[in-house]
Amino acid sequence: MRRYWRSLRRFWGTAFATQLEYQANVVIELVAVALSLSGSLLLLSLFFGPGRALGGWTWHQALVVQGFYTVFDGMATTWLRPNLGSIVTHVREGTLDFVLLKPIDSQFWLSLRTLAPAGLPEMVLGMGLAAWGAHQSGVVLTAAMAITVVAMLMVAALILYSLWFLIAATSIWFVKTWNATEVLRALLASGRYPLEAYPAPLRVLFTLVLPVAFLTTVPAEVVLGKASTPLLATGVGLAAVFFTAARSFWIFALRHYTSASS
Amino acid sequence: MVITAEGLSKTYRVADKQPGFVGTLQHFLRRRTRDVSAVQDVSFAIAPGEMVGFLGANGAGKTTTLKMLCGLIHPSAGRVSVAGHQPQRRHPDFLRRITLVMGQKQQLLWDLPPLDSLRVNAAVYGIPDGVASRRIRELADLLELGAELTRPVRKLSLGQRMKAELLAALLHEPQVLFLDEPTLGLDVNAQSRVRQFLADYNRRTGATVLLTSHYMADITALCPRVLLIHQGQLFHDGPLNRLVSRLAPERLVRLELEQPVPAEAFAGLGQLDSLETCAVNLRVAPDQLTTVVAQLLDRFDVRDLEISDPPVDQLIGALFHQGRL
């Protein structure tokens, strides 16, 4: 276990060192984050007007959803895209062999090898936006709520990671379809808005098949005191199911890789 | 024995698809596959400390065998044991005892100095920092690496990069080294330095080395023993010169004469390869060599005579090229 911790510290140390090689990108990233957030807020504001709500959510409540979406978008930039996006590169260039020959779990290596600090400001901004929206909606923070929110955000992160990893792992078979995660990213954009704003069939889709709802709407409901215990339990259950699926799928994919690659 | 392979085989199931849209559609509707056997019934054993050259044309099954030995490919049949483990289980203890270097692929981080990648490897292999620094110093000395270790990998020459790759691959002091084309693309100087290093390393640590290369010079310089795989089967296991006599049983006899002689004069004296005024090349079977040479000296006015093996490079090259055996 200590070896994993030490490896992790080294992984991220080198990741930050790599980023420092390209300082100009930091400026571009910051501008991009500012632009992106203003664009999202502009778009969201179009749905609201005097006395208007979106799927029963007020402007400030919807800001909480938008804030959590921003957090996960930043998390994807910082963590998921740089790591899971490189799986297909490893497969295409044959360097997956190096990973498999390291005396460390290959999923651990592939999932946590690097970090791109570019998404961190976005995560901070998103948290700020969610907090402001909650404050304006008259929410008073309690310890119990804070713990539940953090727990649900971790459940959401686990779901998102597992889903992304599942799709990225298919590149073991389909080297040419590295865009599969782009489809996921496009569909995840639906998490910018409260689940209730969508028609019923999409709501089912976004809850059970592609659990976008658990990324943003459910944590926002916890903040706003709307969440029901069965829903939270479903979230935890789904996270467990998706993570187990991702793990077993990886083991299966590796067996295929090692028995079929040339 | 540190490596044993018994009846090792690997069959791939490949899809048969005609090119073009119609082919794709047919393939989709009625999937036809056939089995291609990449490696068939290969057996050998390698003792600790041996340096063994692994030869074979592209597609002969060389890489497949190498990957089965390091556990990246599951064998379809047969048994393998490397350093007391079954490679395909990829047990951490096994992985700490082996290493794989691939000449055309790299594990070092492109944007950072090699030292950063080395520190990552030290953590992953669980090597304490003090031990790692000492090993890095020793290996860097052997490899003649210095300031290169603190310069970004992308700014290193191919030769420097390969040496840094070797350092990264050897940091955990593996007992078994699998080297796949370690000198690919390097210039002659860099090649000979890598070769020198591998020989030194083998002598110092007693590590076992299995090496593939397209450069015969690598094999002749490093490997007393050679495995040749051809069309998935082990064709030769033994010293290189025995392989040469098997591939080309004749010896080359080069003559220089005082005055020109017609071609007919060499009837019964081996096979005439070329005749240019006074320079003659003959191929002669080993058992007739002494009689032929005696007759040559007897019959002609010989200024110079030289007996040699056909060049290894040419033999193997021709073998790979024509696929004949």
Next chain:
Amino acid sequence: MRVFGLNGRIIRALLGSQYATMLEYRAEIALWALSGLLPFIMLSLWSGSAARADLGLDGAALDRYFLSAFLVRQFSVVWVVYAFEEDALLGRLSPYLLQPLHPLWRYVAAHLGEQLTRLPFAVAIAAAFFVIQPQAFWIPSIGDVLLAWAATWMAFAIAFLLQSLIAALCFWSEKASALERLLFIPFLFLSGLLAPLTAFPPATRHAVQWTPFPYLIDFPARLLAGESVNLAAGFGAQLAWVLLLLPVVLWLWRAGVRRYSAMGA
């Protein structure tokens, strides 16, 4: 005879080879087509929202607008920056620069080949949309289709020139492609892909008209959906942007190539 360095034979050869290449990547292109589903998600939001009344698109008109926006986007996607960056990285650029043909033509042909490969997938997605939303089905008049087709081509030209501008900057800095993000974000929000421009407050809408973005999606999509639009203003603005960007791009490319060869790369 050659026009802009092109003749019939070159065009046929370029398009043929690029189409064949793109066919090899059809699975990937199908996924790209799928990743363009965002307009439909936005449609489902707008349909159920109270703000819908402000859009000026009643009933099936909204469905048609977003379907058209999806189609226009499918045939005006541009990825020159990425292709260029990869070519530069892998050293394929130098041989291209030696050929008596502007390298940008090669990328134009690649995009056209990709669009042709994408066509069946886009049609399939449109068909699926009509199955789910049968009330939205319509057959646009042949005049509308031709006008929308022309407008989509112009939109493609503007997008292509904008990205070529950034690609040319890669001659100076290898990470210039990061700038593409800065172009994509305003495009995403201001082009009409996520919300018809009529949804914006009048001041915003007015300001946006002076950017190239509305002419990339909103204008061609409205034409295809059969909405009434100011043809002269729309095509005029598209033409103006092309005429403005083209000399800048060509000049920047020439300067970039000169710099590239001076560096001896």
